[in-house]
Amino acid sequence: xxxxxxxxxxxxxxxxxxxxxxxxxxxxxxxxxxxxxxxxxxxxxxxxxxxxxxxxxxxxxxxxxxxxxxxxxxxxxxxxxxxxxxxxxxxxxxxxxxxxxxxxxxxxxxxxxxxxxxxxxxxxxxxxxxxxxxxxxxxxxxxxxxxxxxxxxxxxxxxxxxxxxxxxxxxxxxxxxxxxxxxxxxxxxxxxxxxxxxxxxxxxxxxxxxxxxxxxxxxxxxxxxxxxxxxxxxxxxxxxxxxxxxxxxxxxxxxxxxxxxxxxxxxxxxxxxxxxxxxxxxxxxxxxxxxxxxxxxxxxxxxxxxxxxxxxxxxxxxxxxxxxxxxxxxxxxxxxxxxxxxxxxxxxxxxxxxxxxx
Numbered sequence: 001x002x003x004x005x006x007x008x009x010x011x012x013x014x015x016x017x018x019x020x021x022x023x024x025x026x027x028x029x030x031x032x033x034x035x036x037x038x039x040x041x042x043x044x045x046x047x048x049x050x051x052x053x054x055x056x057x058x059x060x061x062x063x064x065x066x067x068x069x070x071x072x073x074x075x076x077x078x079x080x081x082x083x084x085x086x087x088x089x090x091x092x093x094x095x096x097x098x099x100x101x102x103x104x105x106x107x108x109x110x111x112x113x114x115x116x117x118x119x120x121x122x123x124x125x126x127x128x129x130x131x132x133x134x135x136x137x138x139x140x141x142x143x144x145x146x147x148x149x150x151x152x153x154x155x156x157x158x159x160x161x162x163x164x165x166x167x168x169x170x171x172x173x174x175x176x177x178x179x180x181x182x183x184x185x186x187x188x189x190x191x192x193x194x195x196x197x198x199x200x201x202x203x204x205x206x207x208x209x210x211x212x213x214x215x216x217x218x219x220x221x222x223x224x225x226x227x228x229x230x231x232x233x234x235x236x237x238x239x240x241x242x243x244x245x246x247x248x249x250x251x252x253x254x255x256x257x258x259x260x261x262x263x264x265x266x267x268x269x270x271x272x273x274x275x276x277x278x279x280x281x282x283x284x285x286x287x288x289x290x291x292x293x294x295x296x297x298x299x300x301x302x303x304x305x306x307x308x309x310x311x312x313x314x315x316x317x318x319x320x321x322x323x324x325x326x327x328x329x330x331x332x333x334x335x336x337x338x339x340x341x342x343x344x345x346x347x348x349x350x351x352x353x354x355x356x357x358x
Contacts, residue, residue, distance in 0.1 A: 001203045009203045010048065013216045024051035024113065029218035037318040039215035040188070040225055044150040046206065046214040047222050050142030053116035054196065055109040059131040062107050066100060066132075069123055069262050071244055073255040077102040082168045082183060084253045086244045087119055088263030092270070094242050095122055097234040097249075099194075101170050101183060110143070110183075110194065112234040126262075141179075142202040146214055147192040147225070155182065155193060157212040162193065178205065188229045189357065223315035227282050227324040228357040236293075237280065237312040237326050245270050246328060248280040248355070278309065281329045283340060284321030285351040290314050291325055295344035299333040308333035311342060319357070329353065 001009075007017065007025070015027035026048060030036060039045045057066060067074035072085035082101035086094050096119040099110040111119060116136045123134060146154065155162045162171055162182055170183040178201035183194040197205055210216060230248055232238050238247055244254060244267055256271060270276055283297070295311040314325035325342065333340065338353040 001200050006203050026051060027218040029220050030216045033220050033316065034318045036215060036217035036221040037224060040148050040217060040221060042149065044146060044148030044154050044214045045217035046209045047145045047217050049145045050202065051113040052143050053111050053113060054137045054141050055116050055120060056106050056135045056137050057109065057132060058106040059133045061130040061132045065130050066107055067261065069126060070098065071254045071267065073258045074100060079104045080170050080172060082170060084249065086253055087122065088244055090262055092244050092263040092266035093240045094238055094244055094247065095119065095240055097238060099185060115234055140199060141196050142199040144195045144202065144206060145192065146195065146209060147188050147190060149190060150213060151191040151193055154209060154212045154214055158208055187231045188225045220315055223313060224317040224324055227313060227315055227326045228317065228319060230280065230282050230355055232280050232326060243270065243276055245276045246279050275331060278328050278330050279334055281327060281334045281353050281355060283325045283327060283351040283353055285323040285325060285342060285349045287349045288322060289347055289349050290316055290323050291342045291344050291349065295342050297327050297329060298341045298343055299338060308340065
């Protein structure tokens with residue numbers, strides 16, 4: 001199945017593509033973002049995330065090599081286990097935010113759209129005598145993300161035994177002609193499954209999920225859910241300007257027991273100090289205005305209004321707040337419950353900082 005064929009198939013389910021000029025356009029919505037949001041929170045929604053990059057790392061030194069260049073314990077992974085990690089430089093600046101899964105004879109890396117080239121270029125610089133080989137698989141493999149309270153039951157209807165699958169464990173479906181792998185990643189604080197499979201079969205699997213009860217959902221709702229869940233996207237909310245601990249993913253992504261790796265010393269030093277000077281936060285906003293990236297976040301300082309950060313992404317929501325936004329906020333303004341004002345041009349909105357969705 002081609003990209004255009006899959007787009008046409010999604011359009012038959014009501015998909016609206018607001019940015020068809022992109023390399024891999026994603027559906028913005030399927031006619032009713034509110035319905036999609038409620039399905040994701042109360043039943044299950046399926047998102048096309050095939051714009052995400054996938055990299056395969058093979059060779060006898062694959063575990064040791066990746067272990068030495070990311071923040072989590074890769075050598076400790078058993079087959080069909082995975083973890084979240086950052087690829088960092090020597091200053092502990094973030095070069096990539098990855099999910100790595102042990103496939104037995106290789107490691108598969110899932111990462112944000114457009115990051116494969118930078119990550120592979122960085123890692124290949126350090127391959128000298130190691131038996132390690134990187135292959136970008138994005139053109140061959142796509143990803144569907146199924147999330148919601150009913151997600152597990154929907155996959156069971158398809159004879160996929162995921163009921164006992166713990167977070168960051170995966171099911172490699174041996175009898176699948178699409179090389180299907182189902183990875184448990186609860187990005188939204190509820191059961192979530194990132195399904196990787198050969199792109200030629202993705203439309204068929206999409207239909208089977210919908211026929212089993214999943215509601216097709218678009219990028220608007222995906223962004224609302226990930227912002228509410230404090231899940232940043234590299235290249236949107238994070239860049240190489242950020243230190244690893246500024247991403248608010250320390251517990252999930254950084255091992256302080258694994259020993260030396262590139263960037264380990266600054267990360268350990270920050271840990272000993274107890275905090276960073278700024279950190280990713282989410283803001284719940286009142287009103288209907290969705291602020292653009294770059295909008296200023298202001299708070300009441302001791303000497304009057306002060307700028308505390310800028311918006312990196314925002315989306316309309318249908319939960320506790322009508323609009324949610326993500327930002328990197330200074331420590332003086334990033335405590336949960338802090339009242340802020342978001343300002344851009346002649347528009348503004350009041351908001352409340354939060355780190356956990358209730």
